[in-house]
Amino acid sequence: QRPQPPTHRNPPTPTAPSAGFSDAKGHWAEAYIQGMVSRGLLTGFPDGTFKPEAPMTRAQYAALLAKVYDLPSVRASSSFSDLPSNFWAYGAVIKAHQMGFISGFPDGTFRPGLNLTRVQAFSSIVSGLGFKDGAASLLGIYGDRGQVPGYAAGAIATATQKQLVVNYPNPRLLNPLRDITRAEVSALVYQSLVSINRLPAIDSQYLVKPDLGSLGFVDMEQHWARDFILPLAAQSLVQGYMDGSFQPEAPVTRAQFAAWVARTFNPQPTVAAATYKDVATNHWAKNAIDQAARAQFLLPDPQGNLRPDETMTRLQVIQALSQGLALPSGDPKALSRLRDGATVPANAQAPVAAAIGSKLLVNYPDRTALTPRAGSPEPSWRSCSTRP
Structure with missing residues (x-):
C-alpha cells in the first residue's frame, strides 16, 4: 500500500453531544x-x-x-x-x-x-x-x-x-x-x-483475558506450586525452558534469584554501588546482580564476594526477601508453629518471623516444616511474590 499524501488541512472539529452518539448506541464499544x-x-x-x-x-x-x-x-x-x-x-x-x-x-x-x-x-x-x-x-x-x-x-x-x-x-x-x-x-x-490504574475496568465479553492454561508447562500439570507459578508466567516474571518444561524442583542460584528480584520488584538502591571480583563484567546476570545487591537482596560475604553461581537454601531466600523488602518485624513466637523452628539459627529467627507475619512462607508437603537448610527449588521462592 502506497503512503497517502499528508493532509495539511485541519480535519472537521469534533464535538461531544451530551445525549450520546446516534451511531454508537448499542454498538459493541x-x-x-x-x-x-x-x-x-x-x-x-x-x-x-x-x-x-x-x-x-x-x-x-x-x-x-x-x-x-x-x-x-x-x-x-x-x-x-x-x-x-x-x-x-x-x-x-x-x-x-x-x-x-x-x-x-x-x-x-x-x-x-x-x-x-x-x-x-x-x-x-x-x-x-x-x-x-x-x-x-x-x-x-x-x-x-x-x-x-x-x-x-x-x-x-x-x-x-x-x-x-x-x-x-x-x-x-x-x-x-x-x-x-x-x-x-x-x-x-x-x-x-x-x-495503569487511571480508569475503572469495563466488563466486556470481547475483552481478551489471558488463559493461564495456555501457559502450561509439560512438568507442571500436577505440581503443588502450579497455581503460584502460572500467574507469574502470565506476567512474564518467570519463564520456562525451550523444551516446554519449567523444572520446578531445580535449585536456584544467587544469580537466578537476582534476575527474578530485578524483574519482579525493580528495586531502588539503598546502598552505594560496589565492585565484586567474582562477578565478571560479561556475566549474564551482571546488571540484575548489581541491582539486587544495591537493594540489599544480596549481601557479599566477608571476602567481598557475591558467589553468583552458588545455589541458595530456603533460609537464605527467606533472609534475602525479608531484608530486601524491609518486611515489618514479626512475632518471634511464630517460629513455634514450625515443627523444626528450633533449628533456625539465632541470626535468622527475626527474618523468618517477619516472613511468617507477612504470609510469605509456603511449606510443602508438611506445612509445619520449614527445612531451612534445604536447597531452594524454584517454586518455594517464586511463590513468595504472590503473597501479600
Missing part, C-alpha cells in the same frame, strides 16, 4: 466510547455521530495520544520530511514520538495520512507505556496468530497479558493487519488507562 468521551479524551463530530467504524490515521492517533498521555520524553525530538511545522497535528506527533509511542519510517517520513493498523496500535501502546514482553505462549489464544509479524510478537503477547486487546466479534481473532477503527482505538486506549 459503546461503553468504551462513552468512557473516553465523558472524560474529554475523545470527541464525536458536529452531525452527532462518532463514526465508530471509520479508520484512524497515524496523525489522528498521535493527536489522541498527545491528549491522553503526558509522560516524560524518552527520546529526542525528530523531524520528518513529510511533516511540516504548520501541519495541524505537528505538535502532537512530536510529543507522541518523544514519549515513545510512535516512530517514523526508515526513509525519514512519518506518513501522517496513512491508516493505522491494529498491530501497530497495540505495539505503540506497549512501547509508550514501557511494558515488557509477555509470554510468547499467549499468542496461542489467537486463531490467526500466524498473521502477527515477527517484530510484533512480543508486543502482542504483552498487550494480551495486560488485557489491552478487545476483539469483536470473535475474541479469538486478532486481525492484526487490518486497519484499526475509531471504536477499536477507543477500547484499546481505555484499556491502557485501566492497566
Whole structure:
C-alpha cells in the first residue's frame, strides 16, 4: 500500500453531544466510547455521530495520544520530511514520538495520512507505556496468530497479558493487519488507562483475558506450586525452558534469584554501588546482580564476594526477601508453629518471623516444616511474590 499524501488541512472539529452518539448506541464499544468521551479524551463530530467504524490515521492517533498521555520524553525530538511545522497535528506527533509511542519510517517520513493498523496500535501502546514482553505462549489464544509479524510478537503477547486487546466479534481473532477503527482505538486506549490504574475496568465479553492454561508447562500439570507459578508466567516474571518444561524442583542460584528480584520488584538502591571480583563484567546476570545487591537482596560475604553461581537454601531466600523488602518485624513466637523452628539459627529467627507475619512462607508437603537448610527449588521462592 502506497503512503497517502499528508493532509495539511485541519480535519472537521469534533464535538461531544451530551445525549450520546446516534451511531454508537448499542454498538459493541459503546461503553468504551462513552468512557473516553465523558472524560474529554475523545470527541464525536458536529452531525452527532462518532463514526465508530471509520479508520484512524497515524496523525489522528498521535493527536489522541498527545491528549491522553503526558509522560516524560524518552527520546529526542525528530523531524520528518513529510511533516511540516504548520501541519495541524505537528505538535502532537512530536510529543507522541518523544514519549515513545510512535516512530517514523526508515526513509525519514512519518506518513501522517496513512491508516493505522491494529498491530501497530497495540505495539505503540506497549512501547509508550514501557511494558515488557509477555509470554510468547499467549499468542496461542489467537486463531490467526500466524498473521502477527515477527517484530510484533512480543508486543502482542504483552498487550494480551495486560488485557489491552478487545476483539469483536470473535475474541479469538486478532486481525492484526487490518486497519484499526475509531471504536477499536477507543477500547484499546481505555484499556491502557485501566492497566495503569487511571480508569475503572469495563466488563466486556470481547475483552481478551489471558488463559493461564495456555501457559502450561509439560512438568507442571500436577505440581503443588502450579497455581503460584502460572500467574507469574502470565506476567512474564518467570519463564520456562525451550523444551516446554519449567523444572520446578531445580535449585536456584544467587544469580537466578537476582534476575527474578530485578524483574519482579525493580528495586531502588539503598546502598552505594560496589565492585565484586567474582562477578565478571560479561556475566549474564551482571546488571540484575548489581541491582539486587544495591537493594540489599544480596549481601557479599566477608571476602567481598557475591558467589553468583552458588545455589541458595530456603533460609537464605527467606533472609534475602525479608531484608530486601524491609518486611515489618514479626512475632518471634511464630517460629513455634514450625515443627523444626528450633533449628533456625539465632541470626535468622527475626527474618523468618517477619516472613511468617507477612504470609510469605509456603511449606510443602508438611506445612509445619520449614527445612531451612534445604536447597531452594524454584517454586518455594517464586511463590513468595504472590503473597501479600
